[in-house]
Amino acid sequence: MLNGQLTLAVGGGALAGLGAFLLIREILPATPALGPALRRLHQPAMVGRRPASSRRTEWLGGLARWLRPPTRDLALLDRTPEQYALSVLLSGLSGLVLPPLVGAGLATVGVGLPVALPVAAGIGLAVLFGLIAHHDVLAKAERARREFRRAICTYLDLVALQLSAAHGPVQALERAAAVCEGWVFERIREALRIAQLQMHSPWDELRALADEIGVAxxxxxxxxxxxxxxxxxxxxxxxxQRADSLRDQIRTDNLARAEAVTARLDVPGALLVFVLMGFVLYPFVSRI
Incomplete structure (x- = not known):
């Protein structure tokens, strides 16, 4: 019996460690992958039946449709709905197996828990970890969107300089995007490359990208x-002028965000005052 419980505890600990590793990997910022972008540029002709890898991930597509993922945020982060569904699923499974593993560990040292307690705690943690994974995607997308807006200010100035140097509109867009580095300008260069390959106007492709990722x-x-x-x-x-107005807007948003953080810091400060007042008044109150 003890060996079985030990095996269960070791196996559960391995699963919990894997879930924690995957959760931390999702939380840490990552460089957008270039592979999906290149695959979008060179789509192979699909003739006949679908590949085996597509059939194996069909269930993830169904789960993603059921979860209703934030499509614009995922497009900005260069992630697929299937990757989002997989991260939420793994996070939920990590929370689901954690309480039973704790219960099994306590059982090995002779502390017994009711069966309903680990089950209820596992369901609650599964929902909580899934929500954490979802809000992590939203937070990363918000940070990426702010970074994209800051890069747009630079891009506007560079395009204006290229136009002042007597370059054409299309050439100005391409040369300005080629000057800078970073994932934002890589996305812009990719959009301009797609417009060139598909013989579209670059401004239409830029507006399509803006609608896709939610950066007006x-x-x-x-x-x-x-x-x-x-x-x-x-x-x-x-x-x-648009670059200057965008910088003013970014500066105003940053100031509002800093004021919101400062307002949240007032709450622990007020609580600390009450605690200090309690320490000061306690000797007098205790003598009454």
Whole structure:
């Protein structure tokens, strides 16, 4: 009996360790993968039956549809709904097996728990860990979206400089994107490359990317450059003004976020005052 409980505890501990490793891997920031982007550029012709790997992940697609993933946030992070569903599922399983493992560990030292307690705690932790994985995706997407907006300011200035140097609208967009490094400009270069391969106008592709990832500022670049390409307007001053207004907006958002954090810090400060008042008043109250 003891050997069986020990085996169960060791196996459960291994599963919990695997779940914790996968959860930490999802929480830590990662560099967007270039492989999916290249696969989107070079889609193979699907003739006949689907590949075995696609059939093996069909259940993940069904789970993703049931979970209703945040598609724009996942597109910004360059993740698929299947990857999102898998991370939520693994997080939920980690929370589900953790209480039974703790109960088995306590049972090995002679401490018995009711069966209903680990089961109820496992269900509660599974839901909690799944929600944590979901909100982690939302938080990462929000940080990535703020970074994307900051990069757009630089991109607007670079495009305006290229236009001032007598380059055409399409060439200005491509040269400005090629100057800088980083995952944001890689996404912009990818969109411009797709527009070139599919013989679309680059501003339409930029606006499509803006709608896909939920960054309206990138769509503003496409709209401004469309007026330059269609009407021949000199828009470099418009681009600089949009960059300045975007910087002001980012500065205002950062100030509002800092004020919100400061307001949250007032709560523990007030609690600390009450604790100090309790220490000061306790000797007098105890003598009454």
């Amino acid at each position: 500022e990138l769509g503003d670049v496409g709209a401004i450059m469309q007026s330059s390409g269609a009407e021949g307007a000199q828009v470099h001053e418009t681009l600089r």
